[in-house]
Amino acid sequence: SVLADNGHDVFVWTRSEQQAAEINLQHTNSRYLPGITLSDRIVASSDMEEAVKGTSAIIIVAPSSAMRTVVQQLKPHYTKGTLIIHATKGFELPSLKRMSAVIAEELDSAEGDIVVLSGPSHAEEVVKRNPTTIVVAALNDEKANYARDLFMNVNFRVYTNRDQVGVELAGALKNIIALGAGMSDGLGFGDNAKAAIITRGLAEISRVGVQMGANPLTFSGLAGVGDLVVTATSKHSRNWRAGYALGQGKPLNEVLEAMGMVVEGIRTTEAAHAISIKFNVQMPIADQLYQVLFTGKDSRTAVEALMGRDPKTEMEVMKLETWEQWHK
Ligand SMILES: NC(=O)c1ccc[n+]([C@@H]2O[C@H](COP(=O)([O-])OP(=O)(O)OC[C@H]3O[C@@H](n4cnc5c(N)ncnc54)[C@H](O)[C@@H]3O)[C@@H](O)[C@H]2O)c1
Numbered sequence: 024s025v026l027a028d029n030g031h032d033v034f035v036w037t038r039s040e041q042q043a044a045e046i047n048l049q050h051t052n053s054r055y056l057p058g059i060t061l062s063d064r065i066v067a068s069s070d071m072e073e074a075v076k077g078t079s080a081i082i083i084v085a086p087s088s089a090m091r092t093v094v095q096q097l098k099p100h101y102t103k104g105t106l107i108i109h110a111t112k113g114f115e116l117p118s119l120k121r122m123s124a125v126i127a128e129e130l131d132s133a134e135g136d137i138v139v140l141s142g143p144s145h146a147e148e149v150v151k152r153n154p155t156t157i158v159v160a161a162l163n164d165e166k167a168n169y170a171r172d173l174f175m176n177v178n179f180r181v182y183t184n185r186d187q188v189g190v191e192l193a194g195a196l197k198n199i200i201a202l203g204a205g206m207s208d209g210l211g212f213g214d215n216a217k218a219a220i221i222t223r224g225l226a227e228i229s230r231v232g233v234q235m236g237a238n239p240l241t242f243s244g245l246a247g248v249g250d251l252v253v254t255a256t257s258k259h260s261r262n263w264r265a266g267y268a269l270g271q272g273k274p275l276n277e278v279l280e281a282m283g284m285v286v287e288g289i290r291t292t293e294a295a296h297a298i299s300i301k302f303n304v305q306m307p308i309a310d311q312l313y314q315v316l317f318t319g320k321d322s323r324t325a326v327e328a329l330m331g332r333d334p335k336t337e338m339e340v341m342k343l344e345t346w347e348q349w350h351k
């Protein structure tokens with residue numbers, strides 16, 4: 024919708040012929056954006072070749088679990104050099120690869136040329152043209168600037184950031200903390216507990232991000248604090264809502280079935296469990312969530328475990344040398 028507002032012709036690919044017909048004939052997408060009329064500049068197709076033929080930029084927003092297969096479907100129709108932007112927030116499992124690495128691998132392109140679009144941006148508000156700020160990140164400045172100019176308008180302000188790794192990691196990891204914030208609310212803990220999980224969650228995802236090569240400052244930006252606040256406090260958030268239902272004692276499979284949309288934080292918690300071992304970094308919140316989600320631990324017992332940890336200084340050491348090595 025933002026691109027259509029900016030005068031671009033937009034082609035949407037969907038697996039569902041029925042959904043494509045609804046978008047083309049009624050200009051609505053009732054399952055995902057009820058009550059919204061879409062621009063007639065938006066044309067949908069279930070044929071990938073038709074959708075991407077002749078386009079100057081391709082935006083991929085498949086769930087992380089489907090990223091590789093979607094890019095494999097795109098590959099035969101992809102013209103080398105066409106700008107690729109992705110807005111997916113998650114890791115590939117079990118490889119733990121970031122999405123831009125998966126895309127670059129499949130399309131045989133440089134990772135730094137893939138533009139990551141991230142930040143606090145629930146679709147439900149963007150489509151209403153409510154003020155939204157986001158970040159586009161790539162090592163390739165020309166490509167990032169091109170992506171910025173495609174999207175930028177008076178309702179949708181776009182910043183650039185060269186820390187592609189950090190933006191991608193922050194966007195993925197914040198979903199774990201949003202799940203935890205929802206769970207805290209579902210347990211009825213109130214504002215103090217939510218502020219605690221957001222703040223200590225930010226410390227945790229920044230620590231692991233830096234260990235994986237991110238600039239720590241990125242976590243204070245839109246892709247970090249910005250998206251964490253949105254996801255951990257919003258009624259729109261699938262991650263917060265799933266956490267809330269889990270906190271109320273509903274079983275995971277029931278929660279996911281009722282949601283009917285992707286809850287990236289579940290898979291990302293699984294990824295974080297492996298990441299904390301691989302990168303030798305403590306992730307206490309992700310670790311407790313992992314136990315609640317995958318080993319049946321009671322959520323109140325998990326909170327007791329978090330609260331009963333050994334005393335620490337707040338300014339726990341972040342291994343900045345890893346980031347310095349990456350950015351020499
Ligand atoms: N919803 C938002 O506001 C928002 C904002 C920013 C980023 N994101 C990110 O976008 C990604 C997608 O989230 P969403 O909210 O659109 O999820 P969603 O569940 O609402 O929609 C996912 C879409 O992908 C399709 N899909 C699933 N598996 C597929 C496959 N194998 N091949 C092709 N299509 C497939 C589904 O049919 C559905 O249309 C996630 O990584 C999410 O974190 C979402």
Ligand SMILES: O=P(O)(O)OC[C@H](O)CO
Nearest residue numbers: 142143144145260261262
């Ligand atoms: O609805 P969620 O929890 O998947 O969050 C979507 C986006 O990441 C918000 O920026």
